[in-house]
Amino acid sequence: MNGLKEKVLTLDTMNQCVRRVEYAVRGPIMLRALELEQELRQGVKKPFTEVIRANIGDAQAMGQKPITFMRQVLALCVDPELLSSSHFPEDAKRRAERILQACGGHSLGAYSVSSGIQLIREDVARYIERRDGGIPSNPNNIFLSTGASDAIVTVLKLLVAGEGRARTGVLIPIPQYPLYSATLAELNAVQVNYYLDEEHAWALDVGELRRALHQARDRCRPRALCVINPGNPTGQVQTRECIEAVIRLAFEERLFLLADEVYQDNVYAEGSQFHSFKKVLTEMGPPYAAQQELASFHSASKGYMGECGFRGGYVEVVNMDAAVQQQMLKLMSVRLCPPVPGQALLHAVVSPPGPSDPSFAQFQAEKQAVLAELAAKAKLTEQIFSKTPGIRCNPVQGAMYSFPRMHLPPRAVQRAQELGLAPDMFFCMRLLEETGICVVPGSGFGQREGTYHFRMTILPPMEKLRPLLEKLSQFHAKFTLEYS
Amino acid sequence: MNGLKEKVLTLDTMNQCVRRVEYAVRGPIMLRALELEQELRQGVKKPFTEVIRANIGDAQAMGQKPITFMRQVLALCVDPELLSSSHFPEDAKRRAERILQACGGHSLGAYSVSSGIQLIREDVARYIERRDGGIPSNPNNIFLSTGASDAIVTVLKLLVAGEGRARTGVLIPIPQYPLYSATLAELNAVQVNYYLDEEHAWALDVGELRRALHQARDRCRPRALCVINPGNPTGQVQTRECIEAVIRLAFEERLFLLADEVYQDNVYAEGSQFHSFKKVLTEMGPPYAAQQELASFHSASKGYMGECGFRGGYVEVVNMDAAVQQQMLKLMSVRLCPPVPGQALLHAVVSPPGPSDPSFAQFQAEKQAVLAELAAKAKLTEQIFSKTPGIRCNPVQGAMYSFPRMHLPPRAVQRAQELGLAPDMFFCMRLLEETGICVVPGSGFGQREGTYHFRMTILPPMEKLRPLLEKLSQFHAKFTLEYS
Missing domain, CATH: 3.90.1150.10 (Aspartate Aminotransferase, domain 1)
Structure with missing residues (x-):
């Protein structure tokens, strides 16, 4: 023995x-x-x-240097004694006070609710509304997360079901960011590849998407479609027409859409412009606007801030079944809450200083x-x-x-x-x-x-x-x- | 349509x-x-x-107020311009400089390696050695995590395998902290209940453990045993004799041990003392010391610091198969890294100010x-x-x-x-x-x-x-x- x-x-x-x-x-x-x-x-x-x-x-x-305003807000939240220091501009102080007011015990050290601090979700919603030209966003549909990765895994987790040929298939671009393939392997879901068109600047071709989908039906039940825009690793920015075609296909073929939009601030090429799936979907009107299910992901790790280490992110869900949304909240609650410093940082991302604020020019x-x-x-x-x-x-x-x-x-x-x-x-x-x-x-x-x-x-x-x-x-x- | x-x-x-x-x-x-x-x-x-x-x-x-020293170190890390401020004690500054030196780009905003910043893992190892009276701890066996919950889920995930009656069974105490039941449900593993003895101050009775184990063999393959000490929700502190008996049983019955020790600083009753599973295991000598597999979890959320919102935690693995340990690191790498502010906070927990430091008395x-x-x-x-x-x-x-x-x-x-x-x-x-x-x-x-x-x-x-x-x-x- x-x-x-x-x-x-x-x-x-x-x-x-x-x-x-x-x-x-x-x-x-x-x-x-x-x-x-x-x-x-x-x-x-x-x-x-x-x-x-x-x-x-x-x-x-x-x-790359951190954005000064963001770090000032965060330092004030971490050590509120600094609120009396003359080192910090007034708008950073007001911001930190506002965040701390919304924290349990007025401290970053308390858990938040599992979907993230209410105030911050409200400000994320307003940010999305500004981004999308006024299309409404509901804070109850926003869930803060430990980086975008965490939210992507959570949504994929909800989608995985079935056995054998009824197993969930998830369409992902090739080339892809390997979080997708890794998560599908871990969850034992079926990865369904659609190839981006290298000859046309890595464009997403809906014909190829349809091919991949139909071939996959022999071996699994495709139920979700992941799109990365702007593309990682491929760097393409999708046209509005392309996004519309993808949404039409997703609707016809009954696919839940996952839009990885963490590079939405990183668009460089002349003539390229970021269009959010949420905005395009809404502007397409019925039946898409009120029915097509979508999860859109964003993060504080990329853009101009590059605050990867803070692991701040969020997902906005659109047209998700209310009972499933409850299940998602429950699932998140098992891990208690996303890191609160990352939430606070995200607040500075979605509510940057305005033109009349002392930090505006430097920001x-x-x-x-x-x-x-x-x-x-x-x-x-x-x-x-x-x-x-x-x-x-x-x-x-x-x-x-x-x-x-x-x-x-x-x-x-x-x-x-x-x-x-x-x-x-x-x-x-x-x-x-x-x-x-x-x-x-x-x-x-x-x-x-x-x-x-x-x-x-x-x-x-x-x-x-x-x-x-x-x-x-x-x-x-x-x-x-x-x-x- | x-x-x-x-x-x-x-x-x-x-x-x-x-x-x-x-x-x-x-x-x-x-x-x-x-x-x-x-x-x-x-x-x-x-x-x-x-x-x-x-x-x-x-x-x-x-x-509960945060510990001043911890927040000072963290504020300095967040906004290194403060390093020139007279507001902060010298030891907090030195500490922050040390942490920033170990960060990519000397910033909390960079990703760390997936197991956590090397310097911090080294200091966690020294902390464990002090706690356990000098028993060695290897930083390569320490993985920082997004709170202890994250690490617990990761280890359970590694353990889950099999179908039908060969499915992994995991023994958990009843009453338990519901992270365990929730994670086992999500992973489709079999929850095997052993009852703590309410009549004897919620003691863990090895006879009851054996009963639960043997009955479970009809329906699953029990492969892991979770112990929460000090107990949540039950508040008991296990005796050394009890821990020894649990380790002997785990060894005989071939169970991977998970020791949830996040309340190790929270021992109040006269005559009660915290004994880590790692220490007891090692002191029991052969064959246990060199063979019994163990994962021990700790966190910055409890103890005297109570920094739940930062989601800082770690796991130390003992006698884990080297190839499996590589798999664990790979799995963690898909989520990139634990939040770096939580890692920095954990550093202050495992390396508190020493008697000659200016912050010592207040700390x-x-x-x-x-x-x-x-x-x-x-x-x-x-x-x-x-x-x-x-x-x-x-x-x-x-x-x-x-x-x-x-x-x-x-x-x-x-x-x-x-x-x-x-x-x-x-x-x-x-x-x-x-x-x-x-x-x-x-x-x-x-x-x-x-x-x-x-x-x-x-x-x-x-x-x-x-x-x-x-x-x-x-x-x-x-x-x-x-x-x-």
């Missing part, structure tokens, strides 16, 4: 759905990058002096500076990659990433296969080892068979981005030569 | 596991309490002037004041309930709750059944309507058939707690009379 026993929890006995989960953004490339950073600190000689983490949309890690200047720099970086990325032989890059219309396609010589593909690696993983790993540049292979997001991509953020500071893009292009040329 | 369609997502088509989830701490009583508060604000006449939320362990909502005074007041409230609760006819209350040795048993007259039970309510829910709902006192019925935590309890926190401020306990006792007498 006291001999060496096998563990209770092993790879074989554990949850096999969890085992099947993959998450490339923080996969082997990221782990190796961490090791390399440690080696550099220990003085190990490398062909580079720093690892540049262009693998994840983490703006502040890349040196606007900081916001515009961040967005203008992102736009310039998007442009520069496209320019450099478009001049690189063997690399083809669509315009980065929005979001924070380029997703260039690269030619890999057959011998490189063969070598990768010998090593048991996806060819683009092989490329990215070599790139990291030789240049310190950390990007994510396209296989982590999905891509058409036989094509190879990588995702790279546009976030490194301007003075680093240009040499980085050039280094990457040169490495690709060298790599191609090596395997030709 | 354009007629009124049934919704895609309804109670019938949704995830039925989610539908079965129950979470009493924020159930109908809480919702009614919110309504009553709103009615009071609108000037509706009630037999009380305020609702007292004694339903949830939310210390700061009940007026100690504040901490002791909170713990002394909680101890006094625990005592008072027990005293008043023990004098109340028809109510029987075990000593509140630890944690933050009393879980008194009450006699309900048969006619009250009958009336409740006519209304389709659990008898204790009927009592608690009437109590709320007539006195404004919000407590949770025992049925939400589980109790032996035919017994009735409620959970009440000991958190209301002293000047409110005594009248509240007396009012509750009087209401019980009145209620009993009414239905006799």
Whole structure:
């Protein structure tokens, strides 16, 4: 009885759905990058002096400064003794007092209600109304969350049901942000791929959506459709016509719509404009406006604020069955509440200073500076990659990433296969080892068979981005030569 | 095609596991309490002037002040411009600088690695070593989380596998904190109840554990055992002998141990002492020390800090299979990272100021004041309930709750059944309507058939707690009379 026993929890006995989960953004490339950073600190000689983490949309890690007003409000909420300090502008103080009034015990340290602080949900609703040209938003349909990821998982969780061929199928774009594939694997739902059209700047083609849907009906019951707009990793911004077509299809085919709109403030390309699914849906009138079910997600992690670490987000649900909405609230209540500092931060996002407020000028200047720099970086990325032989890059219309396609010589593909690696993983790993540049292979997001991509953020500071893009292009040329 | 369609997502088509989830701490009583508060604000006449939320362990909502040092460190991290302010003591500044150094871009706004900031995990490990008299703790076995709840759900998720009679069974105490029953329902695992011994101050009886285990083998494969110590909602503090017996049983019966130790700082009764499962396990030597699998959970939400809103917590895993541990990290990485402000707060919890630091005296005074007041409230609760006819209350040795048993007259039970309510829910709902006192019925935590309890926190401020306990006792007498 006291001999060496096998563990209770092993790879074989554990949850096999969890085992099947993959998450490339923080996969082997990221782990190796961490090791390399440690080696550099220990003085190990490398062909580079720093690892540049262009693998994840983490703006502040890349040196972007927080928006002053937001941090002032939050510091005042955290330590209300500061309310008597002259260091802070009056509007930041009023804002902090307003938030604290709405907190249990007037403290960020109390739990909020599970859907988030009422005041903040009301202000989110007003923000959505302004964004959507006055279309009403009801705070009772808004649920704050631990980043947008948390809300996306919650809505997907509600949707998953059935066994065998009646299992819930969820349509996701390919390439996609791997939260979707990971969550569907964990929930044992069926992932149904529809391919974005790389030849047309990653546009969503409704014909392809219909193909994917109809083919999927043989093996599952498709019940939800995920759209990421602006696109991650693909950077496209959908046209209004496209969104209308998607809504019509969702309605006809009885699909619950999930609109991942966390990059709604990140639109750079001339002629591109963000249209929310909620607004388009409402303006399409009957039968869509009053019937099509939709969940729209937003976050404090992206945009111009980039406050990823605070994990503040929300979902607005539209036309959701009232009883299901109660179930969603119940499910959220088991985790008690989203982090209250993230809620407070979200408040500053949805209620920025107005023109008569003392913080207005600085706030606007900081916001515009961040967005203008992102736009310039998007442009520069496209320019450099478009001049690189063997690399083809669509315009980065929005979001924070380029997703260039690269030619890999057959011998490189063969070598990768010998090593048991996806060819683009092989490329990215070599790139990291030789240049310190950390990007994510396209296989982590999905891509058409036989094509190879990588995702790279546009976030490194301007003075680093240009040499980085050039280094990457040169490495690709060298790599191609090596395997030709 | 354009007629009124049934919704895609309804109670019938949704995830039925989610539908079965129950979470009493924020159930109908809480919702009614919110309504009553709103009615009071609108000037509706009630037999009380305020609702007292004694339903949830939310210390700061009940007026407990945050620990000054913690909030100072956090404010400095949020707004590093304050580092040059004379408002803050030097040790708080040094601490904030240390945390920011360990953050991406030196900002709380960057994502951390998914297991949490390395520096903070190292300091958690040192904290555990101090707590456990020098027994080593490895930062690689520590995972920070969004409150302890998040970590508990993650570990349970890993454990759930199998179908039919091979489904994972998880032993949980009855009464339990309903996170466990809710999570098991959501994951479609089998809940296996073992009853705590109310006649012996809610002690855990290993014979009863064995009974539950053996009976469960007919319907599932029991693979994990959850223990809550100090107990929630029951307030018992386990003896070292009891913990040893539990560990022996877990080892013999091949059960993964989950030790919910979030109330480890909340021990009040004379002669009671907190023993961590990790320490006892290690001191038991072979074969337990090197083989028994354990996950121990802790949080910044309870103790003397009560920072629930920040959602800071951690799990330490012991003897976990290395490959499974990698899977756990992967699973966490899909959600990117726990909220960084909560991580920073946890740092202040695990590394309090030392005797030579300027903040030491104030920190100690504040901490002791909170713990002394909680101890006094625990005592008072027990005293008043023990004098109340028809109510029987075990000593509140630890944690933050009393879980008194009450006699309900048969006619009250009958009336409740006519209304389709659990008898204790009927009592608690009437109590709320007539006195404004919000407590949770025992049925939400589980109790032996035919017994009735409620959970009440000991958190209301002293000047409110005594009248509240007396009012509750009087209401019980009145209620009993009414239905006799």
